Amino acid sequence: MSHAVSSKRYEGLHGAMAEFDTPEDLIEACEKAYSEGYRKMDAYAPMPVEGLAEAIGYKKNKVALCVLIGGCTGVCFGLGLLEWISMVAYPHNVGGRPLNSWPAFIPITFECMILFSALTALVSMLAMNGLPRPYHAVFNVPAFERASVDRFFLCIESQDPKFEPDSTVSFLQTLGGREVNFVPE
Amino acid sequence: MDQIEKVKESGYQLPGEIIPDPGAKIVLGGGHDYASVTERIAGVVYLPMKNSPKKWLVGAFFAFCFVNLLMLAIYVLFTRGTGIWGINIPIGWGFAIINFVWWIGIGHAGTLISAILFLLKQDWRTSINRFSEAMTLFAVACAGMFPILHLGRPWLFYWLLPYPNSMWLWPQPRSPLEWDVFAVSTYGTVSLVFWYVGLLPDLASLRDTAPSLLQRRIYGVMSLGWRGSAIHWHRYQKAYLLLAGLSTPLVLSVHTIVSFDFAISVLPGWHTTIFPPYFVAGAVYSGFAMVLTLIIPLRAWYNMRDLITLRTIEAACKLMLGVGLIVAYGYASEAFFAWYSGDKYEQFMYWNRMTGPYGFTYWLLILCNILIPQLLWSQKVRHSLALVWGISIVINIGMWLERFEIVVTSLHRDFLPSSWGMYIPSKWDWATYAGTLGFFMLLIFLFVRFLPSISIFEVREQVHRDLHEKPVEEHA
Numbered sequence: 195m196s197h198a199v200s201s202k203r204y205e206g207l208h209g210a211m212a213e214f215d216t217p218e219d220l221i222e223a224c225e226k227a228y229s230e231g232y233r234k235m236d237a238y239a240p241m242p243v244e245g246l247a248e249a250i251g252y253k254k255n256k257v258a259l260c261v262l263i264g265g266c267t268g269v270c271f272g273l274g275l276l277e278w279i280s281m282v283a284y285p286h287n288v289g290g291r292p293l294n295s296w297p298a299f300i301p302i303t304f305e306c307m308i309l310f311s312a313l314t315a316l317v318s319m320l321a322m323n324g325l326p327r328p329y330h331a332v333f334n335v336p337a338f339e340r341a342s343v344d345r346f347f348l349c350i351e352s353q354d355p356k357f358e359p360d361s362t363v364s365f366l367q368t369l370g371g372r373e374v375n376f377v378p379e
Numbered sequence: 380m381d382q383i384e385k386v387k388e389s390g391y392q393l394p395g396e397i398i399p400d401p402g403a404k405i406v407l408g409g410g411h412d413y414a415s416v417t418e419r420i421a422g423v424v425y426l427p428m429k430n431s432p433k434k435w436l437v438g439a440f441f442a443f444c445f446v447n448l449l450m451l452a453i454y455v456l457f458t459r460g461t462g463i464w465g466i467n468i469p470i471g472w473g474f475a476i477i478n479f480v481w482w483i484g485i486g487h488a489g490t491l492i493s494a495i496l497f498l499l500k501q502d503w504r505t506s507i508n509r510f511s512e513a514m515t516l517f518a519v520a521c522a523g524m525f526p527i528l529h530l531g532r533p534w535l536f537y538w539l540l541p542y543p544n545s546m547w548l549w550p551q552p553r554s555p556l557e558w559d560v561f562a563v564s565t566y567g568t569v570s571l572v573f574w575y576v577g578l579l580p581d582l583a584s585l586r587d588t589a590p591s592l593l594q595r596r597i598y599g600v601m602s603l604g605w606r607g608s609a610i611h612w613h614r615y616q617k618a619y620l621l622l623a624g625l626s627t628p629l630v631l632s633v634h635t636i637v638s639f640d641f642a643i644s645v646l647p648g649w650h651t652t653i654f655p656p657y658f659v660a661g662a663v664y665s666g667f668a669m670v671l672t673l674i675i676p677l678r679a680w681y682n683m684r685d686l687i688t689l690r691t692i693e694a695a696c697k698l699m700l701g702v703g704l705i706v707a708y709g710y711a712s713e714a715f716f717a718w719y720s721g722d723k724y725e726q727f728m729y730w731n732r733m734t735g736p737y738g739f740t741y742w743l744l745i746l747c748n749i750l751i752p753q754l755l756w757s758q759k760v761r762h763s764l765a766l767v768w769g770i771s772i773v774i775n776i777g778m779w780l781e782r783f784e785i786v787v788t789s790l791h792r793d794f795l796p797s798s799w800g801m802y803i804p805s806k807w808d809w810a811t812y813a814g815t816l817g818f819f820m821l822l823i824f825l826f827v828r829f830l831p832s833i834s835i836f837e838v839r840e841q842v843h844r845d846l847h848e849k850p851v852e853e854h855a
Contacts, residue, residue, distance in 0.1 A: 217843065224609075237609040240413060240584070241839040247613035257617040261625075276552040279541060284549040298553040301636055305561040308629045312569040312622055316576060319618035323611040326603035333606070341607050342584040343383055344413035344839075 204359065208331035208377040209235075209351035211338070212366040217243040220346035223369040224249035227350060230365060234354035238332065238347040240340075257319055264314025265307050272306030273299060334378045349377060382418045383588055390590050391422030392430060393682050400684040403693045403762065406502050407841045408685025416686070416838045417584055420831050423681050425590055431828070432680045439824040445817020452810040453528065461531055463807040470790045470802035475529035477782040478812055480637055481665065482522035482819075483563065484658075484778065486570070487630050488666020489515030493573060494626035497619075503694045505841050506687040509581075509834040510677070510827075511670050512574040517822040518669075519567045521815040526559070528811065555639040562636040569629055573622045576615070579605050580836045634659045641785065647728040648789030651716060657709030660702045664748075665778035667699040671771035673823060675764050677832070686833055693761050699774070700755040706781075707749045724794055732788045736801065740780050741788070747777025 214220045217239060224237050228251055237246050276299040280286070285293050320326070332338050332349055341347050348369075350362050359376070366374045401408045407416075455463055466473035489511035496504040527536045539560045541550055550557045582602035589595045605611070638658035641649035671692065678687040717729035733741050751773050754760045761767060792799045826832065 238607045239609060239612065240417075240607055241580075241836040241843070242612040242616050243609065246609040250609060252610050252613060255613055255617050257614050258621060261618075261621050275541060279549040280552055283547070286551075288553075295553055301555075301558040301632070301639070302552060302561045304632060305558075305565040305629075305636075308625050308632075309565040309568060312572050312625050315618045315621045315625070316572045319576070319614050320603065322614055323608075325605065325611075328599070328604050330604060330606055339587045340383070342580070342587045342605075343417045 204352040204357070206379045207352045207359070208334075208379045209349045209354075209357070210359065210362050210366055210374060211332065211335055211347055211349040211377050212369055212371040212374045213337055213340075214346040214348070214369075214371045217241075217246070217346055219369075219371065220348060221246055221249050223348050223366075223371065226369060227348065227365075231356050232350050232354050232362075234351040234357070236332075236349050236351070238338070238341045238349070240342050240344060240346075243346075256322065257315065260318035261311050261315045264318075265311035267314075268307040268310025269303055271310065272303035275306075276302055331377050331379050335375050337373070337375065345372075381414060383414050386418055386422060386425060386588060387590050390427055390430075391418070391425040393422075393426065393432075394419075398682055398685045400689050403689040405688055406505065406690050407838065407845060408688065411685075411838075411842050411845075413839045413842055416842060417588060417835055419683070419686065420833045420835045420838065421581075421585055421588055423827065424585060424829060424831060425594070426828075434676075434680050435824060435828070439821060439828075442817045442821035442824055445814055446821050448810050449814025449818055452807050452814050455807060456528060456811070457533065461529065463805060464811075465802055465804040465808050467800055467802070469793065469798055469800045470787060472529075472786050472790060473802060474804055474808040474812055475525045476640075477779070477786050478815065479522050479525035479529075480658075480782045480786075481779050482518045482525070482815065483566075483637060484634065484662030484665045484782075485669045486515040486518035486522065486566070486666065487634060487659070487662035488670055489513075489518070490570065490573075490626050490630040491663050491666065492670070493577070494623040494630065497623045498627060501694070502841060502844070503691045505837045506691050506833055507670060507674055507695075508837070509574075509577060510674060510832045511666075512570065512577065513826045513830075513832070514666075514669060514673065514823065515570045516567070516574055517819050517826075518666075519563065519570060520822070521819050523563055523567060524815060555636065555643045558636045559640060562633045566629060566633045569622070569626060573626055576619060576622060577834060578830065579603065579615075580607065581831045581834060583607065584835055585831065631659055634662045641789075646789050646793055647722070647724040648717075648732070648785070651713060653709055653712045653716070657706065657712075660705035660709065661778060661781060664699060664702045664706050665775060667695050667702070668771040668774035668778070671695055671699070671767060672775060675768045675771075677827060681827070683833070686838065689762060692764070692767060693758075696755050696761045696767055699771075700752060703748065703752045703774070710745070710749070728789060728792070731792050732784060735788065735792065737784065737788050737791070740784050744777055744780040744784055747773045748781060751777075 212223065214223060220237055220239065221243065224235070224246065227235060228249060233251060235250055237250055239246060273296075277294065277296070280295070281293045287293075332341075332347070337345065338347065348366070348371075350357060350366065356362075363374050363376070398408065464473055464475070466475075492504050492511040493508040493515075497508070527533050530536060539550060539557070550560075579602060582598050583605035585598035586595055586602050589598060635655040635658065638654035642651060642654040644650060674687055675692070678684055714729055717725045720726070732738070752770055754766065754770060760770075787802050791802055
């Protein structure tokens with residue numbers, strides 16, 4: 195996570211965080227925050243919540259594109275390897291059959307495609323999410339332990355140009371959650 | 380102080396009273412919220428060893444004994460060679476390949492449950508998908524052992540892989556045996572990735588709720604710092620969907636390629652085009668049987684009848700019955716084409732299979748795989764856990780016999796009567812087989828002890844669905 199110049203305004207403060215009981219409350223809060231003009235924020239939930247990422251303005255999911263590229267690489271690798279083995283590295287005449295007997299190479303090519311795509315799905319998902327990441331500021335809020343159990347959180351980050359500690363906290367308090375906390379860096 | 384805090388303070392205890400099964404229409408028992416499912420599923424992991432069910436301890440101990448038997452069998456094999464087994468010429472494959480096909484078939488239901496039923500949005504899979512994925516992994520581990528032990532010089536197994544070596548020798552990419560290397564290793568790797576991706580958010584839950592600092596540290600490292608951000612979830616779900624989409628053709632391809640090991644040869648009884656679909660159906664059949672064999676005791680031991688309900692068990696029974704009929708069609712088609720081909724070797728092979736020295740295995744197989752499972756048509760049988768469990772064991776045995784019959788009866792009497800032979804498994808064959816059963820069971824026992832055996836976050840989604848949707852009435 196890059197620290198923009200604007201974050202220097204509030205040294206040691208990651209943002210302000212509100213806590214909710216249900217996913218519906220969280221989505222509503224996110225939509226209100228977005229229409230209020232906040233852009234640098236993140237929502238946290240113990241399970242996938244439909245429409246939550248869209249509510250905080252997330253649009254482009256590039257995992258599928260990465261997997262497509264991974265799969266194509268797998269096909270090229272698999273077929274290339276087999277063609278190279280049987281035509282260049284170790285040409286072997288078996289009863290006069292053609293060296294480039296590509297139909298027999300399809301199963302391994304297919305398996306390579308699946309293998310490369312699956313590994314790309316894992317690696318690209320983790321890399322774009324910035325994981326593994328042992329430390330993150332949101333863990334400094336004690337109540338955040340429940341983010342993986344039964345609570346839902348909205349964190350407006352101090353990098354947001356519209357972020358002011360007092361006004362943002364009082365805005366979050368109007369959203370009707372349980373409590374609002376500052377998130378120390 | 381709520382349940383989660385209580386677990387953190389003083390550990391977890393299994394519910395004292397038996398929690399009843401809510402019946403065959405409900406995926407998740409009533410009265411659950413996000414915290415209570417977390418407590419119940421994660422709690423099993425936090426149980427102190429002294430509070431573990433006694434049956435777990437006894438089972439794990441026996442499984443461990445069998446692992447030692449496996450070690451012994453492998454030691455004797457490595458020092459004395461494959462001659463300790465019953466294999467000979469003409470029956471060069473024997474138990475090693477029978478067990479390989481059997482084990483890898485068992486794994487397939489796990490992928491079917493976690494990937495194909497996910498794509499089909501079957502909500503009853505939620506309670507067993509994690510467990511069956513684990514079963515897949517462990518079954519593939521057992522399966523992968525056999526071809527390597529069968530190699531003769533197992534320590535040179537890496538010669539199977541295409542790598543630049545000093546002899547400049549490369550594997551034969553036109554051989555189904557080489558396809559198998561790629562198929563099985565890809566299957567193992569992708570199953571592991573799929574399983575771990577599914578575990579990631581639950582490991583974060585364990586990190587946040589475990590009672591001991593050591594557990595929090597271990598699960599914390601394994602969870603990679605997952606914090607449940609909405610954007611992370613979005614990418615996560617896309618990756619999970621794609622993995623499910625990739626696993627679906629993969630699982631079909633793996634057993635297809637395994638069947639090519641047989642079908643690409645010219646041996647009567649192996650050289651048939653029905654093999655790929657018939658092998659895949661058989662794999663799913665045996666895998667569902669193994670899932671039922673394992674979850675019925677598991678949910679009783681850990682008092683999870685409200686989490687893994689009769690809905691799941693009944694749906695699994697119906698699917699098992701369905702694929703069982705495809706398997707029956709496979710047998711019928713094999714028999715028909717053996718006769719219809721007009722090929723005297725094919726005809727003799729099938730006649731020999733039914734009436735030859737191994738004829739009893741054929742009729743036992745028909746009994747186990749076709750006749751007895753027809754009981755599942757009755758709802759009363761599907762609702763009787765003892766009967767379902769018994770039938771699942773019968774199908775496991777039946778599917779093993781099917782592989783025995785395919786491998787042995789085709790090889791032992793082929794074209795030339797002068798090269799016929801008999802195969803009698805030795806005690807080391809049985810020891811290796813029993814040993815892998817123990818190894819598999821031990822891994823299952825450790826898995827339910829140390830990792831959440833039900834996907835917690837998916838059950839939370841189910842809680843959410845139950846809160847907001849009226850239950851759909853459906854036909855029993």
